[in-house]
Amino acid sequence: MPDRLFIPCLISSLLLAAGCSSISDSISSPFKSSSASSRSSESNESKFHNEVIDYTATYVTGQGDFNVFMGGIAGLAGKYGISNWQDDPATYVAIGQGLRKGKADPGQVEAYVVNVAKGDANKAAAIRKGYGQ
Numbered sequence: 102m103p104d105r106l107f108i109p110c111l112i113s114s115l116l117l118a119a120g121c122s123s124i125s126d127s128i129s130s131p132f133k134s135s136s137a138s139s140r141s142s143e144s145n146e147s148k149f150h151n152e153v154i155d156y157t158a159t160y161v162t163g164q165g166d167f168n169v170f171m172g173g174i175a176g177l178a179g180k181y182g183i184s185n186w187q188d189d190p191a192t193y194v195a196i197g198q199g200l201r202k203g204k205a206d207p208g209q210v211e212a213y214v215v216n217v218a219k220g221d222a223n224k225a226a227a228i229r230k231g232y233g234q
Contacts, residue, residue: 145181150195152177157199161209167216190227193218197231205232 143151153174160170174196178186186192196217200210210232218224 146183146191149177149181149183149186150191152181153192153195154199154202157196158203161200161203161205161213167213171217190223193224193227194231194234197228198234199231200228201232201234 156173156177157170160173174186174192178184178192183189196213197210200213205213210228214225214228218228
């Protein structure tokens with residue numbers, strides 16, 4: 102009887118050592134979350150924009166310093182190897198989407214438009230567009 106258990110245990114151990122998932126993992130969770138699998142296939146740019154949305158939504162509730170906020174966006178860009186994010190309209194759309202997700206009121210949105218867009222009409226429009234989506 103012990104010999105019958107030895108072979109399956111040995112095979113499982115070798116599979117685990119090789120980096121394969123165990124049979125019990127496959128049986129217990131045969132379907133992976135579609136969002137988890139799609140998120141892993143997202144581009145770094147898409148991941149960056151999704152994190153900007155979440156970061157903004159969280160940040161807007163605290164009403165902190167705009168320079169600190171923009172530093173956080175820069176940190177996220179660095180994390181994903183995104184350069185020139187300041188000139189990418191999609192970044193500002195994501196900020197607007199984050200404002201909406203964070204339930205910013207119109208006054209808060211305008212404060213972000215003024216302090217983040219800094220007079221750039223295209224950036225201001227992108228923030229408003231994101232908020233309106």
